[in-house]
Amino acid sequence: MLLPPIHVNYVILVIIVLEIAVFFNQLLFFLARKHEKNRKYHMILTALLIIYNICENLFVLPDPLVPIPIMWQNILSESTGYFVTMYIPFYCYKTLELKVLRFHGRYGFLFLLIPIGFLFLIYYPLTNNLAFVLTYAYYPPAAYALWALISAYVAIRSKYKEDGDRENYRQRLWIFYVVTVWCISPALDEFLTIDKWVLGTMFNNVNFIALNSFFIIQSVRKFMNERDQLEELTVNLKQKVKERTIQLEKANEQRTNALVNLVHETKTPLTLIKNYLEEYINKYGYKEELGIVKNNIDKLNKDISNLFDLERYNKGFEIYNHNQIADFSKILKDNLALLKNYCRNKNITLRENIAEDVLIKADPGAINGIVINLTENAIKYTNEGGEINIELTTEGNRIFFSVSDNGIGITRELHERIFEPYYQINSEKGGFQGMGLGLPIVKKTVTDLLGIINIESNPKKDPGTKIKVTLQKHEKQESEEVAAPNYNVNNYAGLEISKLSISDSPYDEKKLTILVVEDNTTMVSYLFKKLSAKYNVTVAYNGTEALVKMRQYPALPDLIISDVMMDKMDGMKFAKIISEAPDYKHIPFIFLSAKPSSQDRAQGLRLGALDFIHKPFSSDELLLKISSVLENAAKQKRLLYDNALKALKTGGHLDFKQKDKDAEVANKFEQNCKTYQLTPREIDISKLISEGYSYKQIGDTLFIAERTVKKHVQNIFEKVSITNKVQLINKLES
Structure with missing residues (x-):
């Protein structure tokens, strides 16, 4: 039954629609998986078959009403099937993966294109003898088809004998069967008296649908294999990640244990040094140099203790016994008695509001640590003439402890980061240097006590910072006793540095001048004392301040000694400016730094530094290095003067x-x-x-x-x- 007003059978129309759907389906898959070349070759075969079905069935009965000449309708109807046949040798060569069919894959189409092209495109238009063309157009393709099919079968058998892969052998035979049916269809059309659409449907399209079904099954199997491989790779990857994670955890645990053991072993000699030093001071009297030594030992001891506590926290150990009753009010008052002296030294107003008899169920040492860290930070980062407010109040069953100041403040994006271990705010420290462990320990302690710590600070609007700690208040029972103090309130080691005040030495034109750039006031004081007896010494606490000093001091320095890690402008940036400035680049430059990496040393030397001395260093060695550098500079100046005099004597004309x-x-x-x-x-x-x-x-x-x-x-x-x-x-x- 034909579909009016065109001469296309309903069955063929349905097949064409299905083939078009298959084509676009294959196209989408190919665009997503372009590495699958077989899909591309199959897609081309589908497109050629669609063209064949449309042309052969549309123009099976030439129609004068169609705006195409009758001759061309006959050519399209009778020749398009041969284009499918021309493509098949190449299709088999690529999909069957048989190298011996290379000749047929590359040149087989010529055995069909030349005779078919001559008969349909030259002979038929000249003679209009369609019957002759249809009779003799079958013979060249039939002869070549026989040759190609025999070659393909021999190649398939040889491949099977070579690799013994029965699955691939069956797949190749199935494709070979479909191609064979396609190749014998013209002979059936010639010798059997059946409608052309029946032949096309039964022997060509049905076979193609079978081939396409086979191809889809193969694709599904391939997808399933890829899925299984992916799942296996995922499992293997998870296993490897798990094994690597265990290895890293073990390595990290070993490093942590080594660090904890090192810290633990360091505390014993520090304790002995500290105690013997205190006994010496008590016996022979206090001296400023001994005070500096004691203060730095206390600071080192505090940093090591904080490091030890933090590592124990990270390993899940309990460092405090919170099954005690602590008097928060007394702990705070004990600390404030000492803090007031530090505030007076720095000209800071300290205001306090402390409620009486505020008790908390916690280790007194833990509460003391909270008080020390928060109040010490407030004093450190509050400028002279500033103000600090400390409050301890209660409301219901809650305790509110807050420390506020009008210092430099903390930007909002840093409110969480300051509780990270080893993080330090990049601001002017004024000589206060730490490891960034105090606030992380405070946060962990407050968390253990089921409390909350909040920061209120926005330097863009108002100066200052307020840190507020909220804890649970404890009501003492008659049978309970307040724990005795197990802490040392004299633990504000870093604040002693504020007593040091260093000014530039008076300028003496008979002495050479040295510029010392260092942000640790204790180190500056030490270097000043060592150098000021022999040299003019001018000091700065960062690179920016050093550039100002170089313009203000009566003479340019003959040598610059600089730290690397400083606020505002670090040593590397300062050295770069010096090396590029015409008025300053002749000045010798020496780095003093605690950064031991070879990259930092190389960078400093590339900027023109004469040496990169690591801390801790020997003062005698430093003094000899300074003397040698200045002597060489003097020799160079004398050489320049001598050469200038010689030039004047001999260069008058x-x-x-x-x-x-x-x-x-x-x-x-x-x-x-x-x-x-x-x-x-x-x-x-x-x-x-x-x-x-x-x-x-x-x-x-x-x-x-x-x-x-x-x-x-x-x-x-x-x-x-x-x-x-x-x-x-x-x-x-x-």
């Missing part, structure tokens, strides 16, 4: 043309150095190389080690793309 020529060469030299992006230190070294200096002489002249000179020269050679000194001179002076 200078050749002005030669002088202009030398100036021109010098200008070219400077321009070329800038072109190759040489640093100021590299330019100085290049000039000395052009003057014939050896590496050792360059090191002595610039007060740097010979190995440092070699590193700079290597960098220069890489930038200029040369390999020796002669090439360097030629490139920079030409």
Whole structure:
């Protein structure tokens, strides 16, 4: 039954629609999985079959009403099937993965294209003899089909004998069967008297649908295999992650145990040193130097204790016994008695509001730690003339302890970060340096006591910070007793530094000048005492302040000694500015730092520093290093003066043309150095190389080690793309 007004059978129409749906389905899958080449070849076969079905069935009865000439309707109806046949050898070659069919896959279509093209596109238009064309158009394809099918079957059998893969063998035979049916369909059409649409449906489209079903089944199996492989990989990955996690946890536990053991072993000698020092002071009297030693030992002991407590917290150990009754009011008053002295030294007003007999079920040492850390931070970060308010109040069964100040404040984005271990706010410390462990321990202690700690601070609106701790109040029973103090209120080690006040030494034109840039006031005081007897000493607490001092002090420093880690402007940025400033780049520079990494040392030397001395250092060694650097600088100045005098004595009648020529060469030299992006230190070294200096002489002249000179020269050679000194001179002076 045909579908009016076109000559297409209902069954063929349904098949065409299904094939179009299959085509777009395969297209979507191919776009998602472009690595599946077989899907692409199958998609092309589907498209050719759709064209064949449409053309053969649409123009099976030429229609004069169709706006296509009758001749072309016949050509489209009778020849499109051959284009499917032309593609099949290539399709089999690719999908069957048989290398021996390479010839058929690449050139087989020519055995069909040449005779079919000649008969339908040349002979038929010239003779209009369609019957002759239809009769003889079958013979060349039939002969080639027989050859190709035999070759394919032999190849399939050979492949099976080679690899013995029965599953692939069955798949190849199935495709071979479908192709064979397609190839014999023209012969059936010639010798059997059945309708063309029946032949197309039964022998071609049904076989194609079977082939497509087979392909879909194979795709599903492939997807399932990939899913199984993915699941297996996921399980293996989870297992490997689990094993690696266990390894890392063990390694971390070993490191933690090693750290805890180290801290534990350190506390014993520190305790002995501290006690013997206190006995010595009590016996022979207090001296400022001994006070500084004692204060720093106390600070070190406190930092180590905090580190020890934090690691025990992290390992899940209980460091406090909270089955005690602590007098919060008494603990706070005991600490305030000492805190008032520190506040007076810093000219800070301390206001207090402390409720009486506030009891809490907690370890007195834990409450003392909360008080010490919060109040010490308030004093540290409050400027002179500031104000601190400490309150302890109750409401119902709750205790409110708050410490507020009008200091630098804490930005909102840092309210949570300050409770992270080892985190320090980047602000002017004024010499107060710690490990960033106090507040994390406070947070853990408050959490253990089922309390809450809040921060109220927004420096963009108002200065200052308020930290408020909320805890559970305890009502004492008659049978209960308040625990005796198990803490030391004299534990404000870091606050002693505020007593140190250091001014620049009076300028003496007979002495050389040294600029010390260091943010630890104790270290500044120590260096000042060591150096001020022999040199003029001017001090700064960061790079920004140092640049101001260099402009204000009566003379430029002959040497700069700088720390690396400082607020506002660190040592590296300060050294970079010095090395690039024409008025300052001649000043020798030495780094003092607690950062031990080779990267920091290399960076400092690249900026022109003469040396990078690690803390702790020997004062005698430092003094010898300073003396040597200044003596070498003096020798260089004398050499320059001597050369200038010689030039004056012998250059009274200078050749002005030669002088202009030398100036021109010098200008070219400077321009070329800038072109190759040489640093100021590299330019100085290049000039000395052009003057014939050896590496050792360059090191002595610039007060740097010979190995440092070699590193700079290597960098220069890489930038200029040369390999020796002669090439360097030629490139920079030409």
